[in-house]
Amino acid sequence: MKKHLTRRGDGALIEMTSEEIMIALEAGTEDAADRGKIAPLSKDDLECLLDIFMDTNRVVSVAHGEEVVVTHDIGTLRLMGDQGNSGVGIPLSRLQGIQVHERAFCSDTMELGHIDYSFKPVKPVIAMEQQEMESALLSTIIPLFYGAMPNLGTYYSPDGPFGNPSDLLPAGKVKEAYEAQESAVEHATRDMVYVGQKLAQVGCDGINFDTTGAAGDADFKATLHAVEKLKKTTDLTVQVGMAGEFVLGMHGGLEYGGRRLAGLYCHDQVKLAEKAGADIFGPAVNTKPSKDMPWNLARAVTFVKACVEVSNIPVHVNMGMGVGGIPVFETPPIDAVSRASKAMVQIAKVDGL
Amino acid sequence: MEKAEYMEKAAQHIVDADEEAVEKLAREYLIEGFDPIEMIEKGLSEGIRKLGVLFDRGEIFLPHLIIASEAMTTAVKILEQAMPADQVGKKLAKVVIGTIEGDVHDIGKGIVATMLRVYGFEVFDLGRDVPIATFVEKAKEIGADVVGSSALMTTTMVGQKALEKALKDAGLRDNLITMLGGAATTEHWAAKIGANFWAESAGDTVMKLKEIFS
Numbered sequence: 324m325k326k327h328l329t330r331r332g333d334g335a336l337i338e339m340t341s342e343e344i345m346i347a348l349e350a351g352t353e354d355a356a357d358r359g360k361i362a363p364l365s366k367d368d369l370e371c372l373l374d375i376f377m378d379t380n381r382v383v384s385v386a387h388g389e390e391v392v393v394t395h396d397i398g399t400l401r402l403m404g405d406q407g408n409s410g411v412g413i414p415l416s417r418l419q420g421i422q423v424h425e426r427a428f429c430s431d432t433m434e435l436g437h438i439d440y441s442f443k444p445v446k447p448v449i450a451m452e453q454q455e456m457e458s459a460l461l462s463t464i465i466p467l468f469y470g471a472m473p474n475l476g477t478y479y480s481p482d483g484p485f486g487n488p489s490d491l492l493p494a495g496k497v498k499e500a501y502e503a504q505e506s507a508v509e510h511a512t513r514d515m516v517y518v519g520q521k522l523a524q525v526g527c528d529g530i531n532f533d534t535t536g537a538a539g540d541a542d543f544k545a546t547l548h549a550v551e552k553l554k555k556t557t558d559l560t561v562q563v564g565m566a567g568e569f570v571l572g573m574h575g576g577l578e579y580g581g582r583r584l585a586g587l588y589c590h591d592q593v594k595l596a597e598k599a600g601a602d603i604f605g606p607a608v609n610t611k612p613s614k615d616m617p618w619n620l621a622r623a624v625t626f627v628k629a630c631v632e633v634s635n636i637p638v639h640v641n642m643g644m645g646v647g648g649i650p651v652f653e654t655p656p657i658d659a660v661s662r663a664s665k666a667m668v669q670i671a672k673v674d675g676l
Numbered sequence: 677m678e679k680a681e682y683m684e685k686a687a688q689h690i691v692d693a694d695e696e697a698v699e700k701l702a703r704e705y706l707i708e709g710f711d712p713i714e715m716i717e718k719g720l721s722e723g724i725r726k727l728g729v730l731f732d733r734g735e736i737f738l739p740h741l742i743i744a745s746e747a748m749t750t751a752v753k754i755l756e757q758a759m760p761a762d763q764v765g766k767k768l769a770k771v772v773i774g775t776i777e778g779d780v781h782d783i784g785k786g787i788v789a790t791m792l793r794v795y796g797f798e799v800f801d802l803g804r805d806v807p808i809a810t811f812v813e814k815a816k817e818i819g820a821d822v823v824g825s826s827a828l829m830t831t832t833m834v835g836q837k838a839l840e841k842a843l844k845d846a847g848l849r850d851n852l853i854t855m856l857g858g859a860a861t862t863e864h865w866a867a868k869i870g871a872n873f874w875a876e877s878a879g880d881t882v883m884k885l886k887e888i889f890s
Contacts, residue, residue, distance in 0.1 A: 476781075493801060585737045588734075
């Protein structure tokens, strides 16, 4: 029986027969369908995925005319940060990094980001960020976003003024944990709106809320409120990128527009982002390192396809280390990245990566 | 009420996180003269198992889990009054857990600690950004059966390797199990640094430790 090279979720190279791949694809799509209460991939979709995995080329791509927008988050840290920061450690300025993305990588959009990459620490240095944004806008032509994480963790002790739900909940202080999160929502919303409005003043094209929901449902709620306010007070394009396929219930009772936020999967998340006024939505589906890549990719495509089907705004799926069916590996292998990207475009019908 | 019905109701009250109802049920159960250990093992534990599945699927959330674990504790305390002294307060194992030095991400680690408590482990949660020496000191002090560390960043996961060495140097490594987790880690990493096992999620941690200690 012929074996095909593929990957485990942790990046290890493995061999699977076409029958084994199909079994993994079916199990992956069923897992997503069961958890998200959505439709599994059709037989045609699964066969298309199987073809992608059986392609003997190391790198695969889409046909002419099927290309999609390719954009970037994490600012220029991908180049400037060291390997532990998902970068390659090249000593460049942020302006040079943006120009490299525009002129060498042919990015469709790019973003400026602070080294801490969270909204709260940007607040005290906002004048510097405005200046850097203005310089970048004057020397580039691609749309420029400002990117940062809502990161409600920075509002809890030891970094912020409120008690940490991770300490309060195990101590049985449920009411205090609720209050801390509700207070953090107010403060984070205010800070994100402040940063967004200041950047809009210098002509910034858009703002990217990256890894939304990483600190749970309060994180998502603060972001949705900030999106709503920024859309009313600025002409910024707003992108909401998520942290995972479902919103973690650290609070459990928080709502937006009458919907409980905890436990929402991609296809429900996008509707709330839309309601808040977001222009682009970035679903994220986390990879399970213990499962193989066919299982992970079928699962990710199932969640994202359901999201695209209900969305009225462009969907730019998160693709990279540990998301979108790509293995959890510091420098994701190109065979895996190109296969996952092709599947997202051809089967999930995303608008961008 | 039949014994089986008591078991079913106990499990459901735990799933509902209804402390008052489970407390009342435990008292009635003892008056009937049934075996208290059986209610813990077949009723309350079944409820906890169901909660674990619901939590993993994102159908119940962390605060619910905490309130349910308090309901479980209350019911167990009542049942313990009718149990032999050597069975009272029995825990499956002592677990020291923390987020490794340099890393402040502790939401996932907190969930693991909570789930382990719910499932009957005695957990010593050292918090976040925990120095290697603190893990070793605590493990020595309490005679830990398990030392677990979490790392969310590739820059901090190297601390897990240092922890393995520190436990060896302190002469503790052969007498305990090391487990690791966190978004940056994999099974391969655990095997490479000599940890006993890697866990993908809170549910996975509980399942693997229960296999060892039940």
